[in-house]
Every structure is written in structure tokens, then in C-alpha cells.
Amino acid sequence: MAKPLTKTQLVAALAEEMGADKKAASAALDAITGVITKEVSGGGAVTLPGVGKIYCRERPERMVRNPATGEQIKKEADKVVKMTIAKALKDSVNG
Known part of the structure; x- marks a missing residue:
């Protein structure tokens, strides 16, 4: 498996x-990241055309097991960020 791109490599x-300089590309990437973070943390969703949809989902309170001791504990309800991958991206990867 190939190594993931670092932020520096992605900006380059x-x-x-x-067709711009790295400073403008870095500012664009930071702006996109900021918009996605603000929207998803506020309970919304962001669709990146050709990539997928990023959204926040609430998980209910549940019982979990401590793997070290085997003890069952109650975990409070929380939120988790999810991403659904676009069909176009899946198709380009698979063939």
C-alpha cells in the first residue's frame, strides 16, 4: 500500500x-478544511463532488467491554464523523 500524501505534498x-503558487494552494486547502470542519461540527454535511459526503452521526449510549479486563462499562452517547465515498471514485479505483 502506498504512503498517504502529506500536507506539503498535497499543497504542491x-x-x-x-497553476498557482504553493502559498495560494495552501490557503485554498486551509479554507476548504475550515469550511468542512465548521459545517460538520454544526451538525451539517458537506458533499465533495466526485469524492464523497462528510457528515456527523450521533451514536446512542451503549455497553462496551474493556479489552484488558473484560469488564463491561456504559459508554455515553457521542458523535462520530463519517464519510460516504462517491460511486465515481469507487468506480475509478476498481477499474
């Missing part, structure tokens, strides 16, 4: 794709 690739 984005700058090349945009």
Missing part, C-alpha cells in the same frame, strides 16, 4: 493542478 500537487 494542488498548486501544480491550479
Whole structure:
């Protein structure tokens, strides 16, 4: 499996794709990240065309097991960030 791109590598690739300098690409990436974070943390969802949909889902209170001791404990309800991958991306990866 290939190593994931670092932020520096992603900014360089984005700058090349945009035909802009790395400073502008970094600002664009930070802006996109900020918008996604604000929207999802507020309970909304963001769709990235061709990539997928990022959203927040609530998990109910549940019983979990401590793997070290085997003890059952109650875990409070919480939220988790999920992502559904777009069909176009799945199809491009699989063939």
C-alpha cells in the first residue's frame, strides 16, 4: 500500500493542478478544511463532488467491554464523523 500524501505534498500537487503558487494552494486547502470542519461540527454535511459526503452521526449510549479486563462499562452517547465515498471514485479505483 502506498504512503498517504502529506500536507506539503498535497499543497504542491494542488498548486501544480491550479497553476498557482504553493502559498495560494495552501490557503485554498486551509479554507476548504475550515469550511468542512465548521459545517460538520454544526451538525451539517458537506458533499465533495466526485469524492464523497462528510457528515456527523450521533451514536446512542451503549455497553462496551474493556479489552484488558473484560469488564463491561456504559459508554455515553457521542458523535462520530463519517464519510460516504462517491460511486465515481469507487468506480475509478476498481477499474
